[in-house]
Structure formats: structure tokens, C-alpha cells
Amino acid sequence: MVVTKEKMEAWLRRILGVDKVKLGLLDYIARIPRVKDLTDVASGTPVLVRGDLDCKPGAKVGEGDIRLRSMKETLEIGRSRGWIQVIFGHIGRDPQLSLDKVCKRLGEILGCEIKFISDWFDPANLTIRPELVEAIKAAKPGDFILLENTRKYDIERVLWKAKPADIPNLAEKLAKVANEFAEKVARVYVHEAFSAGSLDTSSVVVPAAMDKVALGEYAYGEFSGPLADCLNAQLVISSGLKIDKLDDLQAMIDRGKIRWVFTAGSLAMGLIKAAYQLEGKDFCIGVQEDPAHKDQPYYIPPERVEQAKKMIAEGRQKGIQFVMPVDFVLQDGRVASTLGPQDQQFDVGPATLDLFEKKIGEFLEWAKTLNEPAIAFHNGVFGKFEDPRFEAGTKRFMAQLKRMKDAGVRVYVGGGEGGKALELYGQPDWVTHNFTAGGTVLNALGSEPVPFLVALEMAATKSF
Numbered sequence: 110m111v112v113t114k115e116k117m118e119a120w121l122r123r124i125l126g127v128d129k130v131k132l133g134l135l136d137y138i139a140r141i142p143r144v145k146d147l148t149d150v151a152s153g154t155p156v157l158v159r160g161d162l163d164c165k166p167g168a169k170v171g172e173g174d175i176r177l178r179s180m181k182e183t184l185e186i187g188r189s190r191g192w193i194q195v196i197f198g199h200i201g202r203d204p205q206l207s208l209d210k211v212c213k214r215l216g217e218i219l220g221c222e223i224k225f226i227s228d229w230f231d232p233a234n235l236t237i238r239p240e241l242v243e244a245i246k247a248a249k250p251g252d253f254i255l256l257e258n259t260r261k262y263d264i265e266r267v268l269w270k271a272k273p274a275d276i277p278n279l280a281e282k283l284a285k286v287a288n289e290f291a292e293k294v295a296r297v298y299v300h301e302a303f304s305a306g307s308l309d310t311s312s313v314v315v316p317a318a319m320d321k322v323a324l325g326e327y328a329y330g331e332f333s334g335p336l337a338d339c340l341n342a343q344l345v346i347s348s349g350l351k352i353d354k355l356d357d358l359q360a361m362i363d364r365g366k367i368r369w370v371f372t373a374g375s376l377a378m379g380l381i382k383a384a385y386q387l388e389g390k391d392f393c394i395g396v397q398e399d400p401a402h403k404d405q406p407y408y409i410p411p412e413r414v415e416q417a418k419k420m421i422a423e424g425r426q427k428g429i430q431f432v433m434p435v436d437f438v439l440q441d442g443r444v445a446s447t448l449g450p451q452d453q454q455f456d457v458g459p460a461t462l463d464l465f466e467k468k469i470g471e472f473l474e475w476a477k478t479l480n481e482p483a484i485a486f487h488n489g490v491f492g493k494f495e496d497p498r499f500e501a502g503t504k505r506f507m508a509q510l511k512r513m514k515d516a517g518v519r520v521y522v523g524g525g526e527g528g529k530a531l532e533l534y535g536q537p538d539w540v541t542h543n544f545t546a547g548g549t550v551l552n553a554l555g556s557e558p559v560p561f562l563v564a565l566e567m568a569a570t571k572s573f
């Protein structure tokens with residue numbers, strides 16, 4: 110389908126959330142076909158696969174390549190059907206980063222040579238280079254081609270900071286890019302990049318021009334299995350650096366199942382301040398509330414404290430327990446239960462961990478009263494854990510995940526930094542499932558839809 114500028118404007122309004130459609134995660138999953146459903150795509154057909162390539166393969170297969178292995182089932186389905194699969198995707202945020210090592214490792218996983226195209230796009234004319242067109246022509250059924258880092262080209266990143274007012278300017282260029290892919294690369298598109306939650310052109314624009322789209326088997330399995338289960342979590346541990354995770358927490362609470370909220374990390378300071386203010390008192394959160402730090406990721410503006418107050422007040426009325434830190438490790442390593450205006454917290458203190466352990470015990474008692482296993486979702490880290498001075502909170506709490514799992518709770522870790530912490534301080538079997546993505550998981554459970562699901566749903570239902 111050729112995408113006009115007007116169609117692309119409508120498409121971008123949905124992608125950027127200007128036009129909203131109220132769909133839940135399960136609606137998206139029901140409306141998007143799976144790769145298994147593409148039974149009428151003939152052998153020899155080129156198929157674009159948006160891959161989960163953002164990883165650092167270690168010395169041998171199995172090391173640092175879980176995202177590549179997660180694509181195997183989908184790629185094998187395509188190979189068995191004789192498709193010519195053109196895999197593309199990003200690595201990191203630096204446009205200079207190369208996928209050459211990823212290409213080699215993917216070849217090892219699939220047991221074949223993968224043709225690597227290092228320069229496949231002409232950014233001056235927004236066209237696909239002849240090298241790629243020739244490579245597709247020369248490919249045999251079942252072959253794989255892998256394209257260099259999509260973020261090498263500026264057009265991949267134009268939507269990251271786009272505002273609604275930019276849509277008319279961007280629509281023509283992005284329509285051209287989508288049409289180039291459909292004309293010169295493939296008209297069938299498979300998304301097997303569970304972690305690609307950003308507004309990359311490859312995953313949120315290219316599907317617009319495709320005749321057929323589908324979700325890969327791994328992505329489908331993650332959404333319809335563990336993520337669908339997390340929608341019913343009764344306990345959430347919301348931690349990390351940035352206060353905007355409050356929106357996601359609110360969305361989880363609004364779904365109505367949450368009964369216990371544990372919070373830690375720098376974002377918890379906003380909730381602590383809010384809880385004090387609800388009692389007519391105040392609590393200094395140090396530099397995190399100092400407007401001189403307003404450009405820092407840990408800054409908590411007054412409106413976020415107001416938002417937290419409303420969340421706590423309404424939540425308590427519904428019977429939700431909010432469990433918050435009571436002591437902190439400060440910038441110089443001091444442990445304190447209060448902060449001065451120049452202080453910054455970088456970890457929770459030992460009294461907090463004692464409190465959290467006691468409260469997990471209470472949760473487990475409460476969970477025994479349910480007719481089915483309880484569900485817990487853990488996101489983020491309790492402090493700046495990469496620095497050994499501030500790792501104790503994140504490290505010690507990992508044992509509570511195991512404790513819950515051992516007691517029969519289904520325990521999920523939302524990838525990202527929390528997932529890294531589990532790998533560092535725990536064992537994979539301490540939890541029911543550790544997601545291979547952070548941002549996508551929070552989007553799926555939180556306040557904003559997953560951008561690539563919005564794109565795939567529009568492309569599948571031709572509703573734009």
C-alpha cells in the first residue's frame with residue numbers, strides 16, 4: 110500500500126498519542142496476527158524482520174545474546190517457509206555502534222552465513238541503496254540478510270523528541286521512507302523485537318506501508334503470557350531513578366488489582382514527601398526538590414508530589430498499603446532518616462530493608478487467603494547500585510523475590526536495571542520470569558501503549 114503524506118500524518122497522530130484510541134494490551138494482542146498465521150506468504154518472498162539486536166554477545170553462544178536467541182523460533186519459521194528474511198534493528202543509542210558482532214553471533218545461533226550490509230540507506234535522498242536491492246535479488250529461499258544499525262541514519266531517530274506540531278513537516282519524509290521499504294525491500298513485516306519500545310522509524314513507521322504485518326512468536330508469547338499475568342498483580346515494587354514512573358504506577362493502580370505498593374530509589378522520595386504532607390507535615394528530600402537541579406533526572410517537581418498525594422490518598426481509601434523507605438544512604442555514605450537541603454539519597458538504609466522484609470511477610474500471610482497464587486511485579490533498583498557503596502539495598506532485597514517465589518507467588522521482574530540486578534545478585538530461578546526488556550514492559554503495564562503495538566495494530570486493521 111502506498112502511503113500518502115496525509116495518511117502518514119494520521120498515522121503519526123496515533124503514534125505520538127495526539128489521537129488516542131482506548132485499547133488495552135490484550136486488545137492489541139488479539140488484533141495483531143502472529144508469524145505462524147502468515148501461511149500464505151510464499152517461498153522466496155522477502156520478509157522484513159524488526160529484530161531484537163541490541164545486545165553485547167560474549168565469547169560463546171549463550172553469553173550476552175539472550176535477545177538474539179529469543180528470535181530463533183520466528184527466524185526458523187521463516188526459514189522453513191523459504192522466506193528471504195531481511196533483519197534490521199538498533200544497537201545502543203550511539204549511531205556509530207555496529208551490528209557486525211551481532212551478525213556473526215546470529216549466524217552461529219542459526220548455523221549459517223548471514224549476509225551483512227553495512228551501508229543500505231542513502232540519507233540525502235531517503236532511498237534504499239542498490240546494494241540491498243541487489244542482495245535481496247541474489248538471495249535464495251531461506252537466506253538471511255542483516256542490515257547495519259538502523260540508528261546510524263538520522264531518520265530512524267526523528268520521532269524521539271517530535272512534538273505534535275512537527276507532524277506535518279515529518280509526514281512527507283517518513284511516508285517516503287515507508288514506501289521505499291515496501292517498494293525495494295519487502296511488503297511483509299514481522300516484529301520480533303520485544304524490547305524495541307522507543308519511537309524508532311523502523312518499528313513505528315515502516316509497518317504503515319506493508320501489506321501484511323505480524324508479531325514474532327517470542328514477542329507474542331511475552332505479551333500473552335507473563336505480561337498478561339502481570340496485569341493482575343496484587344503487589345508492585347516500583348523503584349528506580351525517574352519520577353515519571355509514577356504515571357505507570359498510577360495506571361497499574363487504576364486497573365484495580367494492586368493491594369500493596371513498595372517503593373524505593375530516588376522516585377520514592379516523591380511519595381515519602383507526599384505521605385508526610387497528607388499528615389500536615391513536610392519532609393525534606395534534599396537536592397531532589399531544589400529547582401537548581403531541575404534538569405537532573407532525579408529532580409521531583411512540586412506537581413509530581415501533588416500527583417503522589419492524590420495517588421496515596423485515593424489508594425489508601427481502596428485499601429492499598431504503601432510501603433516506603435524510612436532511612437537512606439546519603440552521598441557521603443552516611444545512613445540517616447532525614448535529609449538536609451544539600452543531601453541526596455543513593456540507596457535505602459538497613460531499617461528500610463528490615464521494614465520491607467516484615468511487610469513482605471505480611472503480604473505472604475495475606476496471599477494465603479487468596480484462592481489462587483498471588484502475583485508480584487518488581488521494577489527498577491533501590492539505589493545507584495553500580496557503585497558498591499550504594500548496592501546494599503538492591504542486593505539484599507533480591508532475597509525477598511526468592512522468598513515470595515518459594516511461598517508460591519508468581520514473581521516477575523521488569524527487565525532493565527532490575528533485571529540486571531537479579532543477574533548480579535540472584536539466580537534466574539528466584540523469580541517466575543525476568544523480562545528481556547524494561548521500557549516495553551512498563552509501557553505494556555503502565556500509562557502509555559507500547560509504540561510498536563500501536564503501529565502493528567493500525568497496519569493489521571488498516572485503521573488509519
Ligand SMILES: Nc1ncnc2c1ncn2[C@@H]1O[C@H](COP(=O)(O)OP(=O)(O)OP(=O)(O)O)[C@@H](O)[C@H]1O
Pocket residue numbers: 348349350351373374375376454455456488489490491492493494495523524525526527528547548
Ligand atoms: N537514588 C537512586 N535510586 C535509584 N537509581 C538510581 C539512583 N541514583 C542513580 N540511579 C541509577 O539510575 C538507574 C535506574 O534508573 P531507572 O530506574 O530510571 O532506570 P531504567 O533503565 O528505567 O530501569 P528499569 O528499566 O529497570 O525501569 C540505575 O543505573 C541506577 O544506578
Ligand SMILES: O=C(O)[C@H](O)COP(=O)(O)O
Pocket residue numbers: 163201202304305306307546547548
Ligand atoms: O535495551 C533496550 O531496552 C532496548 O533495546 C531499547 O533501547 P532504547 O531505550 O535505546 O530504545
